[in-house]
Structure formats: structure tokens, C-alpha cells
Amino acid sequence: MTKKYWECRDVEIPEETRLIINEYLLSLKLANKAENTIVTYRKVLERFYSTNPLPIELLTSANILLWLINFSKDKKERTVDIYVSAFSSFFNFCLAEDYVNHMVIKKRWRPRISKSLPKFLNEQEFARVKMAAEKLSLRDRSLILFLFSSGCRRSEVSNLTIQDVNISRRTAEVKGKGKKIRHVHFSEECALILSEYLSIRSGDKNEALFLNRFGTPLQTGGIYNITTKLGKMAGLTHLLNPHSCRHTFATNMLAKGADVKFIADELGHTNLNTTRVYARIPTEDMILAYQNKMG
Template sequence: MNTSQKYWQSTNEAIPVQTKTILNEYLLSLKLANKAEVTVTKYRSILERFFSECTISIEELTSDDVLKWLNKFSQGKKPKTVDLFLSVLSSFFKFCLAEEYKEHMVIKKRWRPNIPQSLPRYLNEQEYASVKLVSESLSLRDRAIVLFLFSSGCRRSELANLSIEDIDLDRRTARVIGKGKKIRHIHFSLDCALLLKEYIQSRQDDGIESLFVGRFGKPLKGQGIYHIIKKLGKKAELNHSLHPHSCRHTFATNMLARGADLEFIADEMGHANLNTTRVYARIPTEDMIIAYQNRMG
């Protein structure tokens, strides 16, 4: 494997050698902790930017040095972006403390911006109906993907990693590998099961283990799923973008409207912390009542 393929290693030449050695130790620790590749890659990118612009050695780096960089970086940035960078830097320097590369924490909690918790972006009843109607014109594979996302609430990375063996059509369950390599079983609708059965049969024993396959006979990646859903949102003429995570939020909202308790929804979605799921309980009461009445009568 080439160094460029090792997402947990930095080869940025603008970073001092000693700093890069410690950085790569930290990135490796993330990989060994089963952090998702996309997470490790994001952390690496953020830390590479910081250390390529702030080239003071880790041993000599002070809070004032970090704050000076942060003030310059924050100009014109959204609070969420600043908060993400601070979160990554905080994680890295906690590692440095544990490994005795630093004696004191250089990131201060008071630097974190106040970010009001926003409601998840989900489809209301009319938007959901419009998307489902437009999806009927999609290919068999894409219809199965759309229904799977809306009826299971899984993440697009979980969907992309599914194999045919992970699917139990009779029980309408799927074995997915979530964050931290945690395995859980999720459920999907009867309509989705029928489409999956038809799609799998149409594959004619192509010898590919992945559940969903791209145009050139290779496993469909997360980016491909993203484009399918985004294109669907445009076809449905929504007044906002549609993403796979919107399907996940819509699933949770619909489950709550049907009377499912938060613990069940958390298990289905793979939330390790129930507080992550509780945000759905904050959705405006009027929307919940309308959604419930439309589904349950």
C-alpha cells in the first residue's frame, strides 16, 4: 500500500518533522480506536492546516500561540466550523498530555463558540409525499436505495457497506456496521423488501457481494448514494437540498409521530447517547400532530 493511500498518515511537507511524527501517532490512535475513515481523514486535514500555518514546535506551543492563530482563522467562518476545529485541536492536545508531549492543556473551553442546537432537517408530510412520488420514476436500484434509507434510518456509509448476506428479506432486517465498528440490526419496510428482492434477482448472480452495485460493476460508494438522493430532491422540486441524512432525520420524525419511544429509535439509528435522539422530541408540536394524524388517522 502506498503512503498516499494511508489515510491515517500525514505526508504534508510544510509541517515540521517532529510535529508530524506526533501527529501521525495521534492519527494512528484514532484508526486503532476504530474511528471511521472519513473521521480520521477530516481530523488529519484540520490538523495539517493548523500545523502548516502554526509551525511552532508542540513542546514550545502556548495557549497564546493557538489563540492568535484561532482569531485569524475565525474571521468570516461560521461558528460551527470554528467549533469543529477547536474540538479536533482539543482532542489532539489531550492526546499530547496523555503521552507527555505537553505538560499543560493549551486549548481553553471558554474559546468554544455558543451554538444553539438546531432542529434536524427532515421532510414534512407534503415534501415526503412528493419525493416518494418522484422516486417511482427511478431505476429499480435507486428506488430500493431511497426506500431503504427512509424506512431504516441508516447512515449512507452503513448502506454503502452492506452485502447481500447482510440482508434478511423474510424478517426484513439488515446487519449494519455503524460508528466504532459496532454491529446492530435494523429494520426496513415491506415495500422496500419487495424492491430489494426484485433488484437482487435482477443481478443474475454477478458474483459481487455488495448489496448495491454501480454502473461499472463495482460496489456503489457513499458518494454515489449522496448524488442519487441529491438528484432526487431536485426532481421533487424541494425548496432545499435533499441529502441521505435528511432521510435519516425523516425516519426518526416519522417513527416518533407513530408513537415509537426514544429508546427504540436510538437503537434503530445506532445512537450511543440517548441525548442525540432527544433532539427529535423538540420538533414543533403542530408538525408532529399533523404527521401523526396523516399516518394513523
């Protein structure tokens, strides 16, 4: 992504409209919204306004709804929901800044999406993955153990430096969404392998925690490739990605009796309802407890 990822440069959009869009996108950046969110919203607005030359103040609900209906024909509900969210956020900004005098986006336009349960590894799958991981290099094995025992997002892991990690205390200082800092924990096994991996490194504390073969920080795509390769090695019938590791961490912690607030803090969730979705998952321990009680 470019350094100024929050800027719209689409010359097909009228300059006056483009200036308002950029003012809005800059407000998201100043509010520490995630880079991916800002880029997504920018692309949504660029796609819409590159085909709708009407000034912002002249757009009506009917104009936008007609465009959404045509756009939605071959799109998934979640994609449509993202577009409605982007429009709603943008026009709320325009309303607050007096660029429009009434809200043109309607809440009823949002598709009703059933919340799917997070995909995680069951006990047998987790055991197979850990056994397969023993065949990996020190870097890859320590990375996998860190993902499973910290619950971090792959972008958070990619941004870690050696000085962010305290091996003896088994903690790491992570910069999460909105550049919020939190402290996460990782397992003793992870600490041992990670220590062994760092022992063959240069010792420069400013280096990325995980390096690629060129000696530069391991990017999110590289982390994704390592997890998917491991999933195949373990014979999983479904994809193993970094988010599966994160979900497995959460469900394992819940099954062990960890408090939802603690899990939320580890995952970097600001809304406890985001974490409570894991309570809907029938883990191995929960199923066993039910069978012992009910037969």
C-alpha cells in the same frame, strides 16, 4: 482516500512534530474513530503546524488563540468549533503522553452554536417523494425506500453487501461509525422492491447491495445524486439528501410512538441526547393532537 489516511506526510511540518501527530492519529484509528473524523483532524493539524514550526512543548495558549482568531475571521462558527475540538483532542493526547505538561486549549474558546433542528420531510412532501420514486429504476427505488425505512447513513448503505441483508426478516447488518455492528429494519414495501431488484442480479452474495452502472459498489456520491435528483422530480423547494431521509425516518418513528431508545438503536446513536433532539420537532401528529385539544 489513501489506505493510510491516518498518516501525516506534510514535509513542511518538522519531523519530530510529525511523528507525534502520527502517533496521535494512529491512536484514533485504534480507537475505531470514524475515518472522516480522523482525516478532518489530520487536515486541521497539518494546516496549523505547517505555519507554526514551534515544537509542541513550546506552544502556548496565546500562540494557538492568536492563530485561531486570525483563522476565524471569514469562517463559520461550526468550522471554528471543529478546529477547537481537534486541538483539544490532540493536546489531551499530548498531555497524557507527557509531550506537554499542561493543557493549552481552553473550553471557553469554543463558539456557542445553537442546535438546529434536523431537516425532514413533512407528510405532504414525503407522499410526493414516494410517488415520484415510483418512476425510478428498481435499484434507485429500492435504495430510496431503504434509506427512508432504515434510517441508515449513506456510507453505511454504500458498504452493505447482499449477504448483510435478510429479505424475509426485513433486517440488515450494518457497520456504523467506529466499525460498530448493528441490526436495522426496513419496510415490507422496501423488501418487495429490493427482492425484485436482486432477482435481476448475478446472485453473488458477496456483491455490494447496490451497484453502479459499471458493476461496482454504488458510492456515497452516487447515493447523494439519486436523492437530490428525486427531490427535484418531486418538486421540493429544498434539497433532498440522504441525511434528510434519515431525519424523516426518525421523526416518523417518533410520531408513531416509537421509544427513543429503539430509534437510537436503529440510528446507531450511542448518546440518547443525540436522538432526543427529534422530540423537539412538532410533527404532523403532534400538531393535530394540539389542535384537537386546544382548538
